[in-house]
Each structure stands twice: as structure tokens, then as C-alpha cells.
Amino acid sequence: MANTSNPDIIYTTVDEAPELASASLLPIIQRFAAAADISVGTKDISLAGRILSKFPESLSEAQRIDDHLAELGETVKTPDANVIKLPNISASVPQLVAAIKELQEQGYAIPDYNEAPATDAEKEIRARYDTLKGSAVNPVLREGNSDRRAASAVKKFAQDNPHRMGEWTADSKTRVASMDGNDFFSNEVSATLDKAATAKIVLETAGGETVLKDGVSYPAGTVVDATFMSASALGAFLADEIEKTKAEGTLFSLHMKATMMKVSDPIIFGHAVKAWLAPVFDKFGDRLDALGVSGNAGLGTLLEKVAGEPEIMAAIDAVTAARPPMYMVDSDKGITNLHVPSDVIIDASMPALIRAGGKGWGPDGKEADTNCVIPDNSYAPVYDETIRFFKANGKLNPATAGTVQNLGLMAQKAEEYGSHPTTFEIPADGTVKMILDDGTVLHQHTVAKGDIWRSASARKAPIEDWVNLAIARQKATGFRSIFWLDANRAHDAQLIAYVKPILEAAGVADKFEIMAPREATRASLETITKGENTIAITGNVLRDYLTDLFPILELATSAKMLSIVKLMQGGGLFETGAGGSAPKHVQQLQAENHLRWDSLGEFCALGESFKFLADARNNAKARVLGEAIEAATQGILDNDRSPSRKVGEPDNRDSHYWFARYWAEALAAQGDDADIAAKFAPVAKALADNETAIISELAAAQGKPADTGGYYHPDPAKLVAVMRPSQTLNSIIDAGV
Numbered sequence: 001m002a003n004t005s006n007p008d009i010i011y012t013t014v015d016e017a018p019e020l021a022s023a024s025l026l027p028i029i030q031r032f033a034a035a036a037d038i039s040v041g042t043k044d045i046s047l048a049g050r051i052l053s054k055f056p057e058s059l060s061e062a063q064r065i066d067d068h069l070a071e072l073g074e075t076v077k078t079p080d081a082n083v084i085k086l087p088n089i090s091a092s093v094p095q096l097v098a099a100i101k102e103l104q105e106q107g108y109a110i111p112d113y114n115e116a117p118a119t120d121a122e123k124e125i126r127a128r129y130d131t132l133k134g135s136a137v138n139p140v141l142r143e144g145n146s147d148r149r150a151a152s153a154v155k156k157f158a159q160d161n162p163h164r165m166g167e168w169t170a171d172s173k174t175r176v177a178s179m180d181g182n183d184f185f186s187n188e189v190s191a192t193l194d195k196a197a198t199a200k201i202v203l204e205t206a207g208g209e210t211v212l213k214d215g216v217s218y219p220a221g222t223v224v225d226a227t228f229m230s231a232s233a234l235g236a237f238l239a240d241e242i243e244k245t246k247a248e249g250t251l252f253s254l255h256m257k258a259t260m261m262k263v264s265d266p267i268i269f270g271h272a273v274k275a276w277l278a279p280v281f282d283k284f285g286d287r288l289d290a291l292g293v294s295g296n297a298g299l300g301t302l303l304e305k306v307a308g309e310p311e312i313m314a315a316i317d318a319v320t321a322a323r324p325p326m327y328m329v330d331s332d333k334g335i336t337n338l339h340v341p342s343d344v345i346i347d348a349s350m351p352a353l354i355r356a357g358g359k360g361w362g363p364d365g366k367e368a369d370t371n372c373v374i375p376d377n378s379y380a381p382v383y384d385e386t387i388r389f390f391k392a393n394g395k396l397n398p399a400t401a402g403t404v405q406n407l408g409l410m411a412q413k414a415e416e417y418g419s420h421p422t423t424f425e426i427p428a429d430g431t432v433k434m435i436l437d438d439g440t441v442l443h444q445h446t447v448a449k450g451d452i453w454r455s456a457s458a459r460k461a462p463i464e465d466w467v468n469l470a471i472a473r474q475k476a477t478g479f480r481s482i483f484w485l486d487a488n489r490a491h492d493a494q495l496i497a498y499v500k501p502i503l504e505a506a507g508v509a510d511k512f513e514i515m516a517p518r519e520a521t522r523a524s525l526e527t528i529t530k531g532e533n534t535i536a537i538t539g540n541v542l543r544d545y546l547t548d549l550f551p552i553l554e555l556a557t558s559a560k561m562l563s564i565v566k567l568m569q570g571g572g573l574f575e576t577g578a579g580g581s582a583p584k585h586v587q588q589l590q591a592e593n594h595l596r597w598d599s600l601g602e603f604c605a606l607g608e609s610f611k612f613l614a615d616a617r618n619n620a621k622a623r624v625l626g627e628a629i630e631a632a633t634q635g636i637l638d639n640d641r642s643p644s645r646k647v648g649e650p651d652n653r654d655s656h657y658w659f660a661r662y663w664a665e666a667l668a669a670q671g672d673d674a675d676i677a678a679k680f681a682p683v684a685k686a687l688a689d690n691e692t693a694i695i696s697e698l699a700a701a702q703g704k705p706a707d708t709g710g711y712y713h714p715d716p717a718k719l720v721a722v723m724r725p726s727q728t729l730n731s732i733i734d735a736g737v
Helices: 016-034 047-054 068-075 093-105 120-130 152-160 231-248 264-276 278-290 299-305 310-322 346-355 380-393 460-477 490-505 517-529 540-555 582-592 600-617 620-638 652-669 674-689 691-700 716-723 727-734
Strands: 009-013 040-044 082-085 144-150 175-177 189-192 197-205 208-218 223-229 251-254 328-330 359-361 367-373 404-408 423-425 430-436 441-447 452-458 480-484 512-515 534-538 561-567 572-575
Touching: 009 016, 009 068, 009 600, 016 040, 016 582, 016 600, 016 652, 016 716, 016 727, 040 068, 047 068, 047 093, 047 120, 082 600, 144 152, 144 460, 144 540, 144 572, 152 540, 152 620, 175 231, 175 380, 189 441, 189 490, 223 231, 223 430, 223 441, 223 490, 231 251, 231 264, 231 367, 251 264, 264 278, 264 299, 264 452, 278 310, 346 367, 346 380, 346 540, 380 517, 380 540, 404 460, 404 517, 404 540, 441 452, 460 480, 460 490, 460 534, 480 517, 490 512, 512 517, 517 534, 517 540, 534 540, 540 561, 561 600, 572 600, 600 620, 620 652, 620 674, 652 674, 652 691, 652 727, 674 691, 674 727, 691 727
Parallel strands: 009 040, 009 082, 082 572, 175 367, 251 367, 404 534, 480 512, 480 534
Antiparallel strands: 144 404, 144 561, 189 223, 197 208, 197 430, 223 452, 359 367, 423 452, 430 441, 561 572
């Protein structure tokens, strides 16, 4: 097998269902690649791996792991980078705490996560853990802008085999509720720096000045934003929406991204928990503080901490009975919308609700119309307009719908993804100022205690690269192309000042439109309803939202998207789809040994990775492998070899057998490389001849609980035993090619 110390392709080790699937798929990839002298190595960016890398002094030599994320962060800045990046956990605090506990139980002597550190040592430990929260991986790896779209084979299959859509009616009570002022959208200010600068962020109060952040450096041409959300306005809004929901007879639901927006959104989530239980916090506030209750961790953690307080529990029950019914994560288990901040992720939850005809699951186990509460008004109009469109026009028809592709500005921590180190919950009334090193006050806001203030930025080079990527994509497709930018939003106005001159200089201004998100949403829905196609050219957060919204409507899933990041230094990062449903897949595997995770995203990314390698290194064998992967992927779709949802039916492991077989057959049949054809002919024959035995062995594994030795940190031997249960298949693959 080829040397993997400096691999040609890096395949990331991640979490949950994608990592379970890797235990089955990766050995196939590595064996097939080795036949063409291409090495495929791994780097661990899982939550558990990142935790262990932060505390080497707490571990034995054998337990230590290098900081693979930092290593990959350097790799993606090189022209030779070729990374296949699977979905990883963007950890909320409950997830982080659970992962730490599991590792400790496995014998890793890492310290606890202390939510209220007192000593310098505790604060230093907490600071290390805080670097792991939220979207800690993506900003490091995404040294390029995003090109996400449905592969042509996937789109054609979805049209030929349309998925079920819920019915929309004009009288649906489902709606989106957002603040009408004093949120991040309305308070935003923005400026483009004419020279390189270093800034400090200070809070001026009656008691003096506090430096919130110092030494924030920006190159010339950077767009720098600042904004805040009023805590009092947020509280009033939430209280009002709870009452409106009850009057309307709908479900109350909060849709946030506490994983990505790891500072601001958990705080907003905490406000919602407190608003829901306002009478309880009013009466028992001191006792709740003494118990260490924080609404930010969710209702689930709160209930655990007050379980021994019958008076408080009775008060919670009384308040809950008086509230409107709540949108549920799991009605059978009583897990509500407010239980865990990472359970309801807006880019997964809103498209699923919209696909279902505006229905959410209530505590009675039945579907109902829903009040979708999205406090900040920056991107809530996208979902609001989508709901309005379907109320007026009925559900989308996947059999005839066109497609929305996406080009997203995300390189070098662009926009809100980069806001975490400059996001603060304000400790006292005062004025926040962003002051440049020459004394210029770039931005300032008058704030109150509890307000959430944040700054974000986007650099000149990524912005220019993004616009040029859009020009190239529009030229290649001829599709309707829309920049989703609002001239009335401070940040977007600065981007428009970049976009227009570049388009005009290239002589293509007439081929692009610029629309605010609400108008762009309607235009895109009208376009795909007619069976035509469009390209959404967006900032980072909208990239995240839209590449779930439209694929879930068009394809029923976002996991099958082709996601290419053209790295700015010439390398390639190939992402394999969304992992929002991954936890449920793991739960099913643990209970029934059935994994319904669909690896189609991995197949698509793998093919692009091999073809990129072929072009970057003039490697003809890599191109042969890449083109054969496309044929294998088409075979999976044409022959309906994707995983079923039900135990006892084909699952992820079956699809990997068929992928290996179709890949081997395509390689054996191709005429561009006789050596590869000769190597794979016996493999293809062995896989075909042993079909009955392999399928039987895979089926026999299902139907009983599966033990992988851990959720966040599986035991490698147990994981292999679960995910590679066919000894016949293993012997063919492991024999090499």
C-alpha cells in the first residue's frame, strides 16, 4: 500500500454517523487508491480528538494526540492541499461536557469543564475548552470560498424519484416571528478600512474603561462590522411571542444556531428558557442561582439540577401547563425545543418544517402549525418569504423543480463565523467602542447590561475571490445569478461596493442581479418552480442556511450535495454534506445495528478529489479512478442502492459494498489504463461472485444493539467489528488490489 506519512489525499476523522460510515468506507477507498499509487491518510478533527489534543499534560504518552486541526490549518494554505472534510460536531456546551465525561470514563484524565471558574488554573482550563465550542473547525479549514450544488446525477435521480412533500394551504397558521428593532440587523454599522489597522474593543462605563478585546488586526480593505442585540428588547419580544402563540393555537418553537454562533446564540437561547419559565425565575431566582442553573445550557440541564426541589418542579409544571404547546425534538421522550441548545439547529429544523407543509411535532405526538421564532431579523426573512410563497402557491414539486446552486463567501473566517472572539455579553451599562491604533473610533454603541455585542469582518482578498468565482460559475452555466445582498444593511452595502466595480470591470454586470434576501428568496423560488436554475451568491451564514434549505426541498436531504472549496492558494477542500441528522442515525445503530447514513456525499466529494489530484499533479491514474467513481455513484442511484431507513433492509454498509463493486467494475471496463483494468478485473469478479454471501453477512448483523465503545470516542476495534461485519467482503478488500 502507498505511503501515508505524507498522503496525497487527507480524509478527515470526525464524529457520529459520518465517522461510523468511515469505518466501512475508508478501507475501500484506501485499497482502491493504493492500486494507482495514491495514498489516502487521515487527520482527526473529531470533538474527542480536539479535546485530547488540548491537554497532553493530562495524558499518558500512548493517549496523546497531536493537534491535527492546527496541522490541517497549515495544509490548506498550500497549493498541494487535497482534503476530504466530513461533517464534524460543532459543539454546544452540553455536547462538550458529555464528550469530556465519556473520555474520563474511558480513562483519559482530562479536567472537567467548569462553567464558573474561580482560580487562574480553572480559568486557563476553561479558556482551552472554549476554543473547541461552536464552529471551531470550519474557520480554520475554509481558506477558500464555497461552491455547493447538487451533482447532476443526484438532481436527475431526485426528479425521476420525487420525495414526499407536505401539503401547504393558504390558511396555515405557521409563521416566522422576528424582532422589529434593537436586534443585530437593525443596530449594525460597517466600514471598509483604507489601510491595515489594529483595533481594541472597550466598554466605557461610569466606573471607568474595560478592555474587552485588544490587538485585533485587519489588513487594508477589510470590511469590519459591529452590532448588538438589546437584552430587554429580546425579553419583551419572547414574552410577547409566547402569548401570541397561545392565542393562535400553534406550537412555540425557537430556531437558532447555538453551534455555529457559539457565544451569541446560547445566550439568546438562555433568554428563551428564562422567558418560558419567567414566573419560576421570578420566584426562585436566588435558589436557582445557588444550584448553578443557567438557561443557556437548556431546559434539560435545568430540570436535572432542580430534580431534588419539589417546590420548583411543581412551579415548572404549573407554568408549562399554562404555556402553549411546544415544538418537540422527541415527543415520546418529552424532549422539547428548549431542552438542549444544539438540538434544534435552524438550517436543519426550518427546512424540515417547511418540507412538511409547515408542520412541527407537538407534545401530544401529533403534527401542528408552528410559530417559528427567529429573534434576529438578518436572515429570518428568507424563511418567512419561503413560508409565504408556499402558502400562496402550494408545495414545491421535486419532479419538475429546477435547482439553486450556491457560491458562499467564507474564506478566512469571513462574516459571522469569525465573530466569536469579538462577541460579548455586556456586564454593565455603558458605551462599547471599537478604537483603531491611530485613535480613530471606528464603531460605537450605547449598550445596557446583558446586551449581546459583536463584531465580524470579511477581508478584501476573499471578497474579490468570491466575486470572481461567481463570474466563472455564471459563465460556465448561464444560470440566473443573484447576489443576496441588502443595500439597506450596513454590512451588505460595503460588499456591494466591492461587487459592482468587479462585475463592471469584467463586463458582466448585466448578467447578475443584486437583491435583499427576502426578494432573492422569492425570485429563486419562482425560478425553480418554473423548472429553471439559479445561483445564489451569498455571505457565509446564508451559504450555511441555503445549502440546507433548497437541497432539502429539492432532494429531501442536504447530505448529498457536492461541496467544493477552491482554496485560495490553489488546493482543494471537498466537503461531504451536512451532518444535522447524524445523532439520530447513531441512536438507531446503537439500538438496532442499522445505519441509515447515506454516503452519497462522500462518493461525490471523493470523485472530485481524485479529479482535482489528476489536474494538480498531472496524474492520469487519479483521473481514471475519479471518473470510475462517477460511474459507481450513478450505479448507486440507478439501481436504488442507497440505505433504507428501516432495520432489516439494506443500510450504509450495503451501499458501500455496491459502491466498491460498481467502482471496480467501472475500473475493469475502462480502456484508458490497461494496468488498472487488469488489477480490478478480478476484484470486480470476486465482488460479483460473492454477492449472496456478502449481502447475507451484512443482513445478519442487523436487528440487535450495537456496541461501538463510545458515542464521541468509539473504540476502534469495536467500531470495525460493527461496521465491517462481512468477512467475505473484508477478505476481498483487505487482500489489496
